[in-house]
Amino acid sequence: MSLPSAEKVKWKSSVGEPVITVDNLGIEFLTGRKRNLSMREIVFQRRTSHKKETFWALKNISFQVGRGEAVGLVGSNGGGKSTLLKMIAGTLLPDEGDVNVRDGVAPLIELTGGFIGELSARENIYLTGGLHGMSKDEIDERFDDIVDFAGPKVRSGLDLPYRHFSSGMQVRLGFAVITCLDEPIILVDEVLAVGDAAFRDKCYQRMEGLLEQGRTLFLVSHSEGDLLRFCTRGIYLKEGHMVADGSMEEIMQQYMEDLLGVPWIPPAERNAVDALYNRRDREAPGYKAD
Numbered sequence: 584m585s586l587p588s589a590e591k592v593k594w595k596s597s598v599g600e601p602v603i604t605v606d607n608l609g610i611e612f613l614t615g616r617k618r619n620l621s622m623r624e625i626v627f628q629r630r631t632s633h634k635k636e637t638f639w640a641l642k643n644i645s646f647q648v649g650r651g652e653a654v655g656l657v658g659s660n661g662g663g664k665s666t667l668l669k670m671i672a673g674t675l676l677p678d679e680g681d682v683n684v685r686d687g688v689a690p691l692i693e694l695t696g697g698f699i700g701e702l703s704a705r706e707n708i709y710l711t712g713g714l715h716g717m718s719k720d721e722i723d724e725r726f727d728d729i730v731d732f733a734g735p736k737v738r739s740g741l742d743l744p745y746r747h748f749s750s751g752m753q754v755r756l757g758f759a760v761i762t763c764l765d766e767p768i769i770l771v772d773e774v775l776a777v778g779d780a781a782f783r784d785k786c787y788q789r790m791e792g793l794l795e796q797g798r799t800l801f802l803v804s805h806s807e808g809d810l811l812r813f814c815t816r817g818i819y820l821k822e823g824h825m826v827a828d829g830s831m832e833e834i835m836q837q838y839m840e841d842l843l844g845v846p847w848i849p850p851a852e853r854n855a856v857d858a859l860y861n862r863r864d865r866e867a868p869g870y871k872a873d
């Protein structure tokens with residue numbers, strides 16, 4: 584399947600005024616590493632505990648995102664992608680710098696979508712809708728759409744505690760709820776990989792619909808196909824630093840070459856080369872189809 588190039592995607596809306604401004608952002612975490620004090624440290628240095636060890640999970644991050652942009656965040660594991668999304672969502676606060684978000688945010692950052700494990704799926708739908716400013720009547724109106732999208736397994740488990748849901752069911756419900764909210768900014772962190780192929784297809788269609796409406800998207804993914812399909816702009820984070828900000832194709836090229844150490848060929852070109860080789864094979868003397 585050939586993927587649309589970033590220039591051809593039909594939902595690429597013109598970029599509006601800045602809705603997310605990240606200015607010199609930094610956050611420091613405890614490493615959580617614990618080691619017993621040595622006898623030497625206790626006796627000679629009279630130490631009773633270690634100095635807390637910390638590291639900057641993000642440092643000196645600055646960028647702006649305009650209304651209607653679809654931004655893909657890339658980087659190796661531990662690079663700071665989820666942390667950045669949590670800071671945009673307001674669930675983590677910076678130790679340095681600022682994050683200014685002008686529109687409402689619908690985050691699907693962890694598999695659980697911020698849902699509460701002890702509450703039923705039904706209660707979580709009403710709670711999340713309410714937290715995002717929807718009235719009970721509005722949620723009633725959308726309830727069936729949400730549950731239909733999530734699928735029959737979720738419907739049959741609506742009154743079970745959410746923590747009893749499989750990770751696939753959790754993602755189905757999380758995605759269905761988050762994308763039914765009216766929030767203009769959507770943050771999606773690596774959740775599309777969890778659902779099965781049929782559900783992923785439904786998610787793709789819904790994401791395209793939301794982008795056509797001019798919503799702003801932040802997508803964290805390790806899937807080259809998903810990033811190129813939805814995002815027109817990319818940001819590359821490496822060990823907490825912003826390495827590059829550019830078109831999704833440029834960023835993918837830089838990231839993949841950095842990661843794999845070989846030149847990266849965009850999927851559309853790869854498909855064209857494959858087609859050429861297939862044709863050459865088919866036309867070769869003595870070619871037999873399988």
Ligand SMILES: Nc1ncnc2c1ncn2[C@@H]1O[C@H](COP(=O)(O)OP(=O)(O)OP(=O)(O)O)[C@@H](O)[C@H]1O
Nearest residue numbers: 612613614640658659660661662663664665666667
């Ligand atoms: N609450 C926390 N306390 C301490 N360290 C944390 C905390 N949350 C994240 N980290 C650390 O911060 C760094 C960045 O983590 P983050 O989850 O943002 O990376 P990521 O780029 O999303 O990685 P992945 O691709 O594996 O999901 C990692 O070293 C991680 O272990």
